Amino acid sequence: MQRRILCLVALLSFGVPSAWAATETITANIGFDEPLAIVSFGGYSVEFGTVRAGVADVFTLSYASGLTAQNSSGNILYGFAGMADLGVSGSATQSIQFSASNYVADNGVTPSDATCVYGNTAAAPCDGLLGDPPGGGFATDLKVGLTITVDGTQTAGETAAPTFDLAVIYQ
Amino acid sequence: MKLPLSQLLVLFMALLIGKTAMAATEEVTANIAFDTPLSITVYGDPGLGTVRAGVAEVYSIHPDNGLTAQNSSSNILYGWAGAADMLITGSTTASVQFSVANYTADNGVTPSNAVCNYADDPTAACDGMLGGPPGGGTVLFVGVTLTVDGTQTAGETAEPTFDLTVIYQ
Numbered sequence: 001m002q003r004r005i006l007c008l009v010a011l012l013s014f015g016v017p018s019a020w021a022a023t024e025t026i027t028a029n030i031g032f033d034e035p036l037a038i039v040s041f042g043g044y045s046v047e048f049g050t051v052r053a054g055v056a057d058v059f060t061l062s063y064a065s066g067l068t069a070q071n072s073s074g075n076i077l078y079g080f081a082g083m084a085d086l087g088v089s090g091s092a093t094q095s096i097q098f099s100a101s102n103y104v105a106d107n108g109v110t111p112s113d114a115t116c117v118y119g120n121t122a123a124a125p126c127d128g129l130l131g132d133p134p135g136g137g138f139a140t141d142l143k144v145g146l147t148i149t150v151d152g153t154q155t156a157g158e159t160a161a162p163t164f165d166l167a168v169i170y171q
Numbered sequence: 172m173k174l175p176l177s178q179l180l181v182l183f184m185a186l187l188i189g190k191t192a193m194a195a196t197e198e199v200t201a202n203i204a205f206d207t208p209l210s211i212t213v214y215g216d217p218g219l220g221t222v223r224a225g226v227a228e229v230y231s232i233h234p235d236n237g238l239t240a241q242n243s244s245s246n247i248l249y250g251w252a253g254a255a256d257m258l259i260t261g262s263t264t265a266s267v268q269f270s271v272a273n274y275t276a277d278n279g280v281t282p283s284n285a286v287c288n289y290a291d292d293p294t295a296a297c298d299g300m301l302g303g304p305p306g307g308g309t310v311l312f313v314g315v316t317l318t319v320d321g322t323q324t325a326g327e328t329a330e331p332t333f334d335l336t337v338i339y340q
Contacts, residue, residue: 002249006336009182020208020209020338020339021209021213021336021337021338021339022208022209022210022259022261022336022337023211023336024211024213024257024324024334024336025273025333025335026213026216026217026255026285026313026333026334026335027216027330027332028216028217028219028232028280028282028317028331028333029216029217029218029219029316029328029329029330030218030219030220030221030222030230030280030317030319030328030329030330031206031220031221031222031250031327031328032221032222032224032225032323032324032325032328032329033221033222033223033224033248033249033325033326034223034224034325035223035246036248052188054207082297090335091221091248091249092325092326093326094221094248096176096251098272099250105205106277107275108293131290134198136325163288167230169249170221170250171249
């Protein structure tokens with residue numbers, strides 16, 4: 001009888017060990033890709049050429065129309081005018097998004113309304129523009145246009161170099 | 172030799188008394204209690220998103236701080252990053268203890284230093300961490316550090332692993 005009791009107690013003491021513990025194998029997931037880069041084929045600048053001094057006007061450089069003046073085309077004098085010729089390189093699989101911010105005026109000239117032509121898509125405001133994966137190796141073409149508001153305080157021989165920030169991020 | 176009845180009777184009584192002194196009886200009680208077994212339910216593994224290929228770096232996903240890179244935050248490119256999301260169930264009275272083992276590397280990525288946030292207690296190293304009774308379900312967030320050796324190319328992935336165990340104290 002005592003032996004039977006001892007056996008019963010022993011059995012109850014050791015119990016079912018797996019119920020006292022639980023083990024889970026955890027898997028950490030990580031992927032690898034190319035970082036984004038904006039490259040320049042002709043300089044990181046939008047060129048407006050030379051315009052009439054002492055006259056307030058609004059000049060726009062766009063993909064469809066080139067350089068235009070809001071008040072008078074006669075205020076456009078001479079010199080090369082063209083959009084920024086850039087490229088974007090990065091992932092072959094991850095889509096991107098552009099943003100334009102931090103418009104900074106210089107010598108009475110205020111930039112605004114940057115427009116982008118990314119790859120073969122139609123021109124659109126850069127800020128918020130979505131784009132396909134740029135791909136590695138050769139960059140996807142990006143042309144950037146801009147509007148500048150001239151306050152007319154400039155005199156002949158002066159220049160202005162207003163700026164803005166163009167950013168591209170992975171979505 | 173024949174004994175008289177009276178002597179036989181005395182002898183019989185003596186034998187009877189002697190027999191009871193040769194035995195003792197005690198009531199023994201076996202004690203048993205019942206409780207709920209421990210279990211771990213995984214709602215999501217830790218994710219570190221997509222990082223820069225070809226660069227050696229150390230990344231940590233932390234329940235409190237999110238994803239960080241030791242050398243340069245620009246090595247973090249895109250994608251969801253977050254700690255593992257789990258539920259521990261078991262006893263409402265017995266405390267628990269965690270342990271971590273069997274860190275296993277994959278594709279040049281080595282895991283280490285798993286950290287746990289259990290029931291909103293301060294985040295701490297999982298290994299050896301004590302915790303209150305899990306009851307019907309106590310949330311556990313698990314972070315980890317990954318050391319990347321920089322041999323990976325764009326498009327590759329890695330899935331290093333480790334074992335997390337919880338036991339009753």
